[in-house]
Amino acid sequence: MKKSYKIQNLCCANCARKIEDGMKKIPGVIDAKILFMVQKLNLEVEDGALEPVLAEAKKVAKKVEPDCEIIG
Amino acid sequence: MSRKQKTMLVQILFSAFLFAVACFLPLSGFWKIVAFAVPYLLVGFSVLKNAVLSVFRGQMLDENFLMAIASVGAFVLGEYPEGVAVVLFYRVGELFESYAVGKSRASVSALMSLCPDEVTVLRNGEWVVVSPEEISVGESVRVLPGEKIPLDGTVLEGFSSLDTRSLTGEFIPKDVTAGDSVFSGCVNLTGVLILRAEKEFEESTASKILALVEDAAAHRSKSESFVTTFARYYTPIVIAVALLVGILPPLFGSDWATWIYRALEFLVVSCPCALVISVPLSYFGGIGGASRKGILVKGSDRLEALAKADTVVFDKTGTLTKGVFEVTSVDAEDPEFVLEIAALCEQFSHHPIARSLREGWGGKLSEERVSDFEEIAGFGVSAKVDGILYFVGKEDWLLQKGYSLPAAQVSGTRIFVANQEKCLGVITISDRLKETSAPSVSALRRLGIRRVVMLTGDGMSAAQAVATECGIDEVRANLLPRDKVAALKEISATAKGSVVFVGDGMNDAPVMTAAHVGVAMGGIGSDAAIEASDVVLMQDDLSALPKAVSLARKTHRIVMENMIFSIAVKLLVMILCGFGVANMWHAVFADVGVSVIAILNAMRTLSRK
Numbered sequence: 286m287k288k289s290y291k292i293q294n295l296c297c298a299n300c301a302r303k304i305e306d307g308m309k310k311i312p313g314v315i316d317a318k319i320l321f322m323v324q325k326l327n328l329e330v331e332d333g334a335l336e337p338v339l340a341e342a343k344k345v346a347k348k349v350e351p352d353c354e355i356i357g
Numbered sequence: 358m359s360r361k362q363k364t365m366l367v368q369i370l371f372s373a374f375l376f377a378v379a380c381f382l383p384l385s386g387f388w389k390i391v392a393f394a395v396p397y398l399l400v401g402f403s404v405l406k407n408a409v410l411s412v413f414r415g416q417m418l419d420e421n422f423l424m425a426i427a428s429v430g431a432f433v434l435g436e437y438p439e440g441v442a443v444v445l446f447y448r449v450g451e452l453f454e455s456y457a458v459g460k461s462r463a464s465v466s467a468l469m470s471l472c473p474d475e476v477t478v479l480r481n482g483e484w485v486v487v488s489p490e491e492i493s494v495g496e497s498v499r500v501l502p503g504e505k506i507p508l509d510g511t512v513l514e515g516f517s518s519l520d521t522r523s524l525t526g527e528f529i530p531k532d533v534t535a536g537d538s539v540f541s542g543c544v545n546l547t548g549v550l551i552l553r554a555e556k557e558f559e560e561s562t563a564s565k566i567l568a569l570v571e572d573a574a575a576h577r578s579k580s581e582s583f584v585t586t587f588a589r590y591y592t593p594i595v596i597a598v599a600l601l602v603g604i605l606p607p608l609f610g611s612d613w614a615t616w617i618y619r620a621l622e623f624l625v626v627s628c629p630c631a632l633v634i635s636v637p638l639s640y641f642g643g644i645g646g647a648s649r650k651g652i653l654v655k656g657s658d659r660l661e662a663l664a665k666a667d668t669v670v671f672d673k674t675g676t677l678t679k680g681v682f683e684v685t686s687v688d689a690e691d692p693e694f695v696l697e698i699a700a701l702c703e704q705f706s707h708h709p710i711a712r713s714l715r716e717g718w719g720g721k722l723s724e725e726r727v728s729d730f731e732e733i734a735g736f737g738v739s740a741k742v743d744g745i746l747y748f749v750g751k752e753d754w755l756l757q758k759g760y761s762l763p764a765a766q767v768s769g770t771r772i773f774v775a776n777q778e779k780c781l782g783v784i785t786i787s788d789r790l791k792e793t794s795a796p797s798v799s800a801l802r803r804l805g806i807r808r809v810v811m812l813t814g815d816g817m818s819a820a821q822a823v824a825t826e827c828g829i830d831e832v833r834a835n836l837l838p839r840d841k842v843a844a845l846k847e848i849s850a851t852a853k854g855s856v857v858f859v860g861d862g863m864n865d866a867p868v869m870t871a872a873h874v875g876v877a878m879g880g881i882g883s884d885a886a887i888e889a890s891d892v893v894l895m896q897d898d899l900s901a902l903p904k905a906v907s908l909a910r911k912t913h914r915i916v917m918e919n920m921i922f923s924i925a926v927k928l929l930v931m932i933l934c935g936f937g938v939a940n941m942w943h944a945v946f947a948d949v950g951v952s953v954i955a956i957l958n959a960m961r962t963l964s965r966k
Contacts, residue, residue, distance in 0.1 A: 296455050298634035299420070302585055320574040321634075322462060322641040327575055348414050 286335060290326040292319065294352040304353070307345040313338045326355060358456065365452045369445065372400035376441050393437035401428060401444035418592050420447075420628050427624040431941060434618055439941035443625055450949035454634055457956045461638060464963055465570075465645030471523050471542035471563035476507045479551075489558040500550045506543045509561040510552035512536060517548035524562065525895045526651025542566065565887070569653055573644045574637065576656025580916050584636045587924075588629040595931070599623035602935060615937070622934040625944040626927050635919040635955035642962030643912030651895035652905045659891040662873045664913035666906055667854030669806050670845060672868075673813035673820060675861040676878060677827055677899070678788040682709060684717025685769055685789060689782020695774045699784055702740040702749045705730050710772065711738075713786050714749075737772070748775045755780065769819070787819070790826055793898040798827045800903035804910075810848060812841050812868075841868045849873070859902065876902065912962050919955040926951050 295301055301321040308317035308326075313334030318327040330338045339355075346353045358366070375396035384392050398405075408425035416422070424447045431440035476489045479497040489507040492498060497513060500506055506519070516534035521527075524542045533539055539552060542563035558564055577585075603620030607613045640657035647654050654660050674680050689695040700718035703711035704727065715722065730740040737750015748755060752762060755773045760780045762773060769787030773780055798809055810831040813820045820834040833844050845868050849856045858865070858872035861879060866889040869875030877890035879897035887893050894901045930947035933939035 296458075297420070297451075297630070298454075298458075298637065299588060299628065299630050302588055302633055306589065318575050320571070322458070322574055322637055323571045324462075325571065325574075327572075349416060349419075351410065351414075 286332050287327065287329045288335065290328065291356040292324045292326050292346075293354040293356060295319070295321065295324060295346075295350060296352075297350065300350045300353075303349045304346050307349065308342050311338055311341045311345065314342075317342070359459070362452060362456060362459075365448065368400050369448055369452065372396040372441075372445055375399065376438075376445060379441075380438060389437065390432075393432075393441050397428070397432070397437075397441045397444060400441075400448050401425075404428075404444050404447065418596065420630070423596070423624045423627055427621045430617065430621040430624075434614055434621075436618065436941065442942065442945055446945045446949040450630070450952045453949075453953050454630065454956060457960060458634070458638065461642055461645070461960060461963055465641065471505065471566060472558070473505045473507050477501075492554050492558060494554055494557060496554050498552045498554055500545045500552060502545055502547055502549065504545055505563075506539050506541050506545060506550075506552070507561075508541050508552075508554045508558055509539070509556040510554045511538050512550055513553050514551040515549050517550050518546040520544040520546050524566070524651065526649060526901065527896065566648065566653060569655060569887070570644060570648050573654060573656045573659075574641060576658045578640060578657040578661040578916075580661065580913075580920065581636050581640065581657055584629075584632050584920065588633050591629045592627050595623055595627035598931075599627070618941070619934050619937065622939065622941055622944040623931060625941065626931055626934070626947045628948055630948075631923040631952035631955040632920060634952070635923070635959040636916055638956065638959040639912055639915045639919065639962050642960060643908060643915075646963055647905060647908050650901060650904055650908070652901050652908070653887070653893040653895065654905070654909075655891050655893075659874055660909045660912055662855045663857065663892065663906060663909035665854040666857045666874065666909075667806060668808040668810070668848060668852045668856045669801055669902075670810045670812060670848060670856060670858045670872065671829070672841075672858075672860035672865055673811055673815060673823055674788060676859055677794045677811065677823055677829075678790050680788060680861075682713045682770075682786050683789045684713060684784055685787045686785040687782060688763065688785070689774070692782065695782035696784060698742055698747050698781070699749045699772065699774050701727050701742050702730070702738050702747055706732055706738055710770065710786060714772065714784065717784070717786075746777055749773070769822075788823075790823060791898050793900040795827045797899035797902055798829060801906065802828070804903055804906055806906070807854075808848075808852070812836055812844055814838075838865070838867065841865065842871050845871045857906075859899065876905075915958055915962055919958055922958075923951050923955050 298321045301319045305317055305319045308314055313331045314328065315331060316329040320327065328342065343355050346355055379392035379396060382392055404421050405425050407421035408419065411419035411422050424444060428440045428443040431443060472489060474488065475486050476492055477484050477486055477499040478492055484499060492508060498507060498510065502517070512533050512535050514535060516532070518530040518532050519539060521529060521531055521543050524540060530546060541561040599620040602623060603617045606616045640660060643660055644654050644657065671677050684696070687696055696718045697720060699714045700720065701722065703714045704722045726743050728741045730738065732738045733754070736754035737748060739746065739748045748758065749772060752771060752773060755762060755775055760775055762780055763783060769785040772784045772786060774782050774784065801809065808831065809829050810833065811820065811824050811829045812833050814836055815834060817834040820832050824832045836844060845856065845858060855873035857874045857876055858868050859876040859878065860868060861877065869877065869889045874892060875890040876892045876894060878894045892905060927947050930939050930943050934944060
């Protein structure tokens with residue numbers, strides 16, 4: 286299942302890379318891509334795993350960049 | 358500039374001023390520390406705060422943390438100006454990065470601002486203003502002059518001229534009237550239009566183009582993957598080296614202060630920012646710039662492949678030619694008269710050739726002038742015009758009747774016109790080349806495209822004629838669709854660079870897929886073409902193709918420049934630091950200076966040329 290989210294306050298490309306690396310390690314994530322230039326997160330997760338994955342993904346993002354918000 | 362950026366700018370300017378003052382004050386000891394600590398804290402407080410927070414979050418390789426260590430370290434070693442410089446320039450780099458990114462984002466989205474924010478729609482007999490997402494199929498929408506068409510639809514009332522530039526990249530006004538289809542993203546120029554919405558906002562052309570450009574970023578090029586991988590290892594390795602440099606030599610008896618200072622320099626160079634930001638920024642600019650010219654590129658990887666093109670393969674009908682049959686030559690003593698006779702005789706026929714003849718003459722038909730019309734299916738027609746009997750038909754038919762006919766001069770379908778005594782002339786009908794085909798092919802050759810090939814299902818003689826006219830030297834004719842795929846694979850096998858296939862996107866999807874880069878033409882409103890291809894030319898001609906190739910190359914060149922330049926400068930500065938030749942200022946340049954230069958270079962992709 287593929288979902289796309291808006292990201293706010295992500296202001297460093299290297300942080301985006303680190304967040305992306307972190308998200309790929311979350312169990313249930315098939316693929317994660319942060320499109321820094323368009324401030325979007327494309328997440329592909331196993332069916333039914335979206336809720337916990339998203340919560341974990343938000344934590345990963347916060348850990349690298351505290352201001353960063355994933356909308357949705 | 359956002360508020361956050363403005364605050365940052367003020368901090369930086371103040372701090373830079375105080376820093377300059379501190380450099381010139383003849384202070385020493387405690388007061389010198391204070392003089393430098395003030396500008397340091399002004400600009401560096403947030404860095405220190407974030408550094409502490411990142412340690413608590415377990416992010417030891419955070420940039421803030423590294424910069425904090427480097428600057429505090431410099432202070433401890435008594436190198437106050439260097440300490441301030443590290444954070445000051447770090448913040449300058451940060452500000453510049455966020456400004457540049459915001460700027461390119463805005464510039465691309467402004468040029469891509471295809472969709473209006475509000476729409477006037479007829480509901481319960483009244484015109485109301487709603488957002489475009491709320492319109493459903495079948496509703497009536499009013500578009501005033503100067504407004505953008507919000508959704509794909511058909512014109513119910515009114516007539517106007519549309520500016521299609523935002524879709525096609527070129528200003529060609531298109532006249533529309535009741536019954537015509539219009540695409541979202543065009544600007545209504547002259548008259549009020551009432552439209553019936555045929556597609557929802559999300560499904561309309563403009564929204565699709567936007568989504569496509571946004572998603573292009575998800576298809577990463579090899580350079581981008583390289584940079585990501587590089588960044589993953591670069592920082593930890595540089596930090597490890599910094600630790601070794603700071604600890605090992607002193608253990609063997611060297612001076613602690615010197616080597617710790619050198620280790621701090623390594624920390625300053627350890628951020629891979631310049632690379633990580635400049636590569637996607639370049640591609641974003643390149644793809645954004647292309648879409649403004651009516652060229653949709655569906656990913657950075659495709660742009661990269663396009664840059665490496667060395668072979669271009671064209672489909673013939675509908676790509677190089679118009680796919681419409683027209684009178685291309687009339688060979689007779691009185692061409693105008695021959696064409697008139699042919700058109701008059703053929704006016705009752707429904708054959709496509711008859712239509713071409715009528716259109717080729719363009720004069721006013723008259724039923725009264727024609728009598729005794731007879732059509733011999735597959736051969737031609739005979740009829741009396743102004744009382745005189747004429748035959749209009751194919752070569753075989755007139756030869757049977759005993760006429761002597763001129764030999765073929767040009768290729769195409771030949772129609773002869775004869776009276777009862779002799780043949781009066783021959784009209785050639787053929788598929789006409791698009792005006793832009795030949796110049797585009799030569800432009801591609803000038804760009805160094807080594808091999809240009811034409812594939813077609815048509816016979817060799819017709820194919821050869823088109824190829825010669827376009828300046829294409831290699832022709833494969835009489836191909837079935839599956840033969841085209843095979844031919845393309847064979848061509849790919851011997852190509853050094855990537856192979857680009859250009860077609861109309863309708864019938865040649867398998868060939869598109871087999872090519873490295875599949876280019877579809879005439880993309881407006883054609884979902885199939887957009888779906889099957891890697892690159893879509895919005896206009897139905899080839900003039901955008903050389904532009905696409907040179908734009909892809911420019912982007913690729915900028916990416917390569919940035920990668921080589923950033924890595925080389927950083928390595929060089931690290932080596933020089935290791936030997937004690939470079940100082941902290943050089944390290945700051947290798948970090949911030951390189952970032953700024955790489956970003957400025959990347960932003961060149963956005964330029965209008």
